[in-house]
Amino acid sequence: KAGVTQTPRYLIKTRGQQVTLSCSPISGHRSVSWYQQTPGQGLQFLFEYFSETQRNKGNFPGRFSGRQFSNSRSEMNVSTLELGDSALYLCASSLEGTGRRYEQYFGPGTRLTVT
Amino acid sequence: AQSVTQLGSHVSVSEGALVLLRCNYSSSVPPYLFWYVQYPNQGLQLLLKYTSAATLVKGINGFEAEFKKSETSFHLTKPSAHMSDAAEYFCAVRTAGGAQKLVFGQGTRLTINP
Numbered sequence: 001k002a003g004v005t006q007t008p009r010y011l012i013k014t015r016g017q018q019v020t021l022s023c024s025p026i027s028g029h030r031s032v033s034w035y036q037q038t039p040g041q042g043l044q045f046l047f048e049y050f051s052e053t054q055r056n057k058g059n060f061p062g063r064f065s066g067r068q069f070s071n072s073r074s075e076m077n078v079s080t081l082e083l084g085d086s087a088l089y090l091c092a093s094s095l096e097g098t099g100r101r102y103e104q105y106f107g108p109g110t111r112l113t114v115t
Numbered sequence: 116a117q118s119v120t121q122l123g124s125h126v127s128v129s130e131g132a133l134v135l136l137r138c139n140y141s142s143s144v145p146p147y148l149f150w151y152v153q154y155p156n157q158g159l160q161l162l163l164k165y166t167s168a169a170t171l172v173k174g175i176n177g178f179e180a181e182f183k184k185s186e187t188s189f190h191l192t193k194p195s196a197h198m199s200d201a202a203e204y205f206c207a208v209r210t211a212g213g214a215q216k217l218v219f220g221q222g223t224r225l226t227i228n229p
Contacts, residue, residue, distance in 0.1 A: 004158070033217075035217075042220075042221045043207075043217075043219040043222075044219075045218070048216060056216050058216070090159065092159075092217075103164060104161070104217060105161065106158035106159040107158050108156075108157055108158045109157075109158050
């Protein structure tokens with residue numbers, strides 16, 4: 001079974017621009033979560049989507065948003081990019097169901113550099 | 116609120132030696148605990164998880180962890196280190212029930228000396 005895929009893998013943007021990152025979960029997984037990883041702040045939860053609805057949100061400004069489609073694929077968007085948004089953005093998917101609900105499987109990430 | 120503290124941002128051991136990576140958690144309700152490994156330029160790979168069943172959990176690649184409620188700890192061990200174990204390791208916690216939200220420790224970089 002294919003793992004979580006994220007596109008693009010690398011991205012370079014300029015301050016003030018916006019960016020959209022894509023995540024395809026493992027087949028059959030309906031929950032998708034996003035995390036930001038930086039050397040200073042470590043791994044921080046951005047938000048989670050389940051059945052096209054945002055179920056939980058971390059402490060990030062409104063410039064960070066996301067959505068989930070009916071096929072469980074998810075996108076996250078960052079508007080008005082700042083230098084501090086440079087990070088590895090990780091997507092994780094999870095299979096809803098007893099016993100397995102709490103396992104999250106991560107994709108390889110998208111490395112975003114803001115200049 | 117849950118939190119995780121990993122003691123030691125960098126651990127170095129010799130090949131064949133015991134690996135011990137420390138993790139202490141804070142949670143007001145029964146936690147679910149996880150260890151993930153991250154190799155350079157890759158995402159996170161699940162090593163093992165504790166979800167209130169057996170307190171000694173065995174994972175992949177010979178790793179195991181023991182949940183100790185009295186010590187609020189979930190340390191990761193491997194009896195004999197291999198060069199391929201060199202990576203960054205993250206301990207994470209989440210509450211039983213509720214949405215998917217992992218709270219991660221700051222990570223421990225494991226170096227294996229030949």
